[in-house]
Each structure stands twice: as structure tokens, then as C-alpha cells.
Amino acid sequence: MLYAVLCYNSEDSVFSWTKQEEEAVMAKLIAAQEKMARAGKLGPVARLMPTTAATTLRKDREPPVVIDGPFAETKEQLLGFYVVDCENLEEALDFARDLGNANPSGSYEIRPLLVFRPGTLAQ
């Protein structure tokens, strides 16, 4: 089953890391993905820019309005995601735990995928 692992954290806090702290966490996160990558179970991986770079199209009005900023103001923001192929929830949770060990804070939401199209984007 395909799962999305959605990474939430306080971007205030993440963007207060020093360059060295940031590099250390990123290196650990890459190491944490290695097992899945070697098993051919790691799909697309994305890290998002901060929500200050986001724009939202809202359809609750006609015509839809474009608003600067994220869809919802929350304490923790969606900062990135992984798509992984796992036998079951336990395996997906194990992957999330590995990521969690590499990261000093934040939460990981594991959401099974309903539809997945890998798309045609070249690397």
C-alpha cells in the first residue's frame, strides 16, 4: 500500500535553526531514508518552502480569490512529504519513527494514498 508521510513542524522553530543544525538534521534525515530507498520503496520526496512563499486560491467566493499565504493558519505547518510503498501501517510507522529520530521536533502524519500517478517530471 502506498502511504504519504506528511511532515509537520513549527516553521518559526525550524527557520531558527542555525545553518549547522539544519545541515546536521538534513544529513540525518537522508540517512533515515536510505533503508527504504535501497529496498526500492521510496517514492517522491519533497521539502516545501516556508508558508510565507505560499499563495492560496479560495473557491468560497465567485470568482475565486487569490490570497497570500497558506490555506490555514496553524501552529505547525506542512513542511514536506514522502511517498512510500509499505506492506502495512506498521512499516509506514517504522519509517516515520526513523524520520522522527533524525528530527528534534515535529510530527509525521501517515496517510494512505487513494490515487497515485508518478507523473512525467524529469529529475
Next chain:
Amino acid sequence: MNDIAWIDAALTSARPRAVSALLRYFRDLDSAEEAFQNACLKALDAWPRNGPPRDPAAWLIMVGRNIGIDAARRQAKSKPLPDDDSLSDLGDAETAVAERLDDSHYRDDILRLLFICCHPELPATQQIALALRVVSGLTVAQIARAFLVSESAMEQRITRAKARIAKADVPFETPGAPERSERLGAVAGMVYLVFNEGYSATGGELPLRAPLCEEAIRLARLLLRLFPSEPEVMGLLALMLLQHARAAARFDADNSIILLEDQDRTKWDKDMIAEGLALIDKAMRHRRPGAYLVQAAIAALHARAARPEDTDWPQIDLLYATLERLTPSPVVTLNRAVAVSKAQGPEAALAMIEPLASDLSGYFYFFGVKGAMLQKLGRNEEARVAFDRAIALANNAAEAAHIRLQLDRLQQDSAPAAKKV
């Protein structure tokens, strides 16, 4: 990153919101800072044991306010402080406070705190020092190092700034729309001053002063989160990201300046450039170009050019013309002349800067640019005079060294052909 490093990052990021809310309660900068400090001490004790709170800022505000109130009571009645257990029992109270801290309130809180730091009665150097101390939470030692002054001098500067603030009339009521936008403009200016303190550092000082650039970027992100649809705040953040992206390419091993056209562009930070470009894209949609956004757009045209010869100089010339309209100044015209010299040739550029001579008679860059243009036109004797004047006006050793290099080239150009090897 260990627990302590994580807590440190959480305290740093919660600081502006917490200190500014405490300032609203206590209406005094020193009391607010002290309450925050004490709350941080409690956090260092409580968070490793109980795990981090859901909303660190709300926790710190709650605890800081209680400690502050207790301190005031104790002063009044000489009553002992409550013991730690009663203070650390915060589970439900924290949720209650978090709910009461509505976002519009905290937006004005932080804006007020930043605005106090750039009070018009404070000279620019005091504004920056105060903001770095109070809002960013840098230690006096860190700020002193970044300003290249002694710790005691910096301590004095901050104390003086606080004394002026205490005497000045600081409004605590919620600002109306015009005051808010006025405050926002003043705060944006202060943030850019912080950035420029770091950016104007010469090679050898860079490791000490570059953190000022990073802090300014962090403050601008904070400001943009509070005012997500202000194109000038987007422009300010984009401008700083695009300029700071070049940090690793701006100086050579001997700490000499490397001009934009000679920089190794592969050393530019691609992530910062991408974020800067995304912000400009967003800001452009508002069709209200301000000075920061136009400068960011100019920086973006440099960032987009893989090689110096790919630079869209005619477009840069147009953007500088817009900037001249928005903020007329001889320095802007001087910058525009550089673009004109690339787009149309040095003759047109030289004609453009001639009228600036009296305004900029004490300005290093004017003579540097003038010398370079004269040199391109083969007017070497006049170029030498301009370069000599530039050296006399140089602000630091790196600038002087850069001009001396131009003079050396001039020397070689002017030497008889036979002597050239």
C-alpha cells in the same frame, strides 16, 4: 540536535511573540524582558521533564506573567514566591491562555515591540542594537562582536536606548490602519538596516557579521507571516534573500571584494534564490511596486543570469528608472548609470552621472564608477584622477585595494607597447 538545542531554538522562535505580549501586560521593556528570562529558566527545567508544550510562546507568556505579577506582589508585601510545584502546574492553564491569545492581538503586539525599537528618537545604531537584543534575543556580547565594538560600549548603547524609550510616549492602544502601515514601514526600514550592517561587512569581518543578515531575514519572515499580503514586505524579504544568496561568492581568499560580474555564480545559494524569486512572483500580482520590491526585481535579474553576459541590462535600466521615480536620489541614479553603461555604453552613462558630481563629491562609489567609465572610453588620465579620489574616500581597506587594482590595470594599459609582455 539534542534536547537543549531544540529548546534553545523553540525559545528563540517564541521570543518575539512572548516578549511583546509581556510588554503589553507590564508596559515596560525591562520588566517584560526579565519576565521572559525567568520564564525561560522555568522552561529549561520543565520542558525536558514534561516534554515540550504544544504552544511554547503561550506557555512562556503565561509563566512569565505569573512570575512578573508575583515579583510585583512580593515587592509590595514582601511575600515569598510560590514554590515551583504550584508554578509548573500549567497543563490546563496553558490551553486557556492559548485560546485567549487571538492572532490579531499578537500581530499588533509584535509590531508594537518592533516599532518601539525603531522609535524615531533613536539613532539608527541604537535601533538596530535594541532590536537585536530585545526582539532577536542576541546577547550583548554577540551584538558587540557583530558591531565590532567592546561589550561595555554596546551595553551602554542599549541602556541609553532603553532610557530614551522609557521617556518617550509609546502608544499601547490598538493602532488604526494608517498607523499600522506607518509602523510597518518604519519596522521594514529597521530590518533592512540590520541586514546592511551584516552585508556591508568586509571579508575578514564577514564570519562575525553575516549572522546579522540571517537575523534580518528571520525578522522579515516573521513580519511577512503577520502581514501576509504586503507586497513591500515580500519585496524586502526577497531582496535580502537574493543579496545574501551571493555571500559565499563575494570575497576571495585574501578577503578582497569580488565584483558581481566576476563572482563564481555556482557558489550562489540556489535555495535562497528560488525563495526570493517565488516571493517576487507573489508580490508582483499586487501591482503596487515599492522600493524594496523594485530593488528585489533588479537583484532577481542578476540571479537569473547564469553568466554575466546573460544579464538583462535594458530591463535593469527600466527598473532603476522606476526606483528613481519612487525614491529619487543621486545614489539611485548612479546605480542606474551602471546599467546604462552596460546597455548603451559608457558615453551615455557618463553623461548621466556628470550632474551628480556636486551631490556625490564625497562618495566613494561615485568616483569608482566614474573612473571605470572613463577607463572604458580610453580617457586614462581622467580615470586616474577619479580613482585617486576614490581611494581617498574608501571606507575600508578592501574598497581601497579594489581601486588600487583598477589603477594597476590602468598603468598596464598606459604603458608603452614594448614593455608589455
